[in-house]
Amino acid sequence: NAGVTQTPKFRVLKTGQSMTLLCAQDMNHEYMYWYRQDPGMGLRLIHYSVGEGTTAKGEVPDGYNVSRLKKQNFLLGLESAAPSQTSVYFCASSYSTSGGGNEQFFGPGTRLTVL
Amino acid sequence: DQQVKQNSPSLSVQEGRISILNCDYTNSMFDYFLWYKKYPAEGPTFLISISSIKDKNEDGRFTVFLNKSAKHLSLHIVPSQPGDSAVYFCAPRGGAGSYQLTFGKGTKLSVIP
Secondary structure, three states: OOOEEEEOOEEEEOOOOOEEEEEEEOOOOOEEEEEEEOOOOOEEEEEEEEEOOEEEEOOOOOOEEEEOOOOOEEEEEEOOOOHHHOEEEEEEEEOOOOOOOOOOEEOOOEEEEEO | OOOEEOOOOEEEEEOOOOEEEEEEEOOOOOOEEEEEEEOOOOOOEEEEEEEOOOOEEEEOOEEEEEEOOOOEEEEEEOOOOHHHOEEEEEEEEOOOOOOOEOOOOOEEEEEEO
16 A cells, blocks of 8 residues: 555746646545645645535635546645645545544655746 | 644754654644655655544554643654654645645654664
């Protein structure tokens, strides 16, 4: 099992460029999440998905779009990158939240720099 | 408005001694409290959790204590080992049916050999 994988690991963009971050999980999890982490901050939720074909906004969704066309994949898009989007992006997945503590499994992260 | 506060950005502990990491929260709707551990250049990994209906949960060297009336929880690591050196995040869940975890800013633990 690879768990949660993220592509790419690093990326440098110029202001105004677009890109897509890919997250894949092989644990058959229903739920998937995109977070960003900035220096000295905790992780903040950007968007999440509770199943194939569904997405919802998290705490900091502005400037991002997401798609969940397949259960195992969750894509995060930046249509017009801004320097404020320089961050480390983490994808996570989990089983249902019914019972238990909603343990989320995280990918290794994508370090994005916007110049 | 920070719902989850980890007021100690860093903590240094001697190997073999106890490490105590603290977390305060304001939202009384939180129903589960998770701790994650993060090494540099890696994603966070789940460490231990506690339900809001309990006051203690233990897993090997790791114990989490919850004081609901004070809205405070702590993670104890005994004995501390150099491999425990990492950033620890407190991450409560928002309540039954909520999918969201709210992360604190983290505490960087350094265990000195």
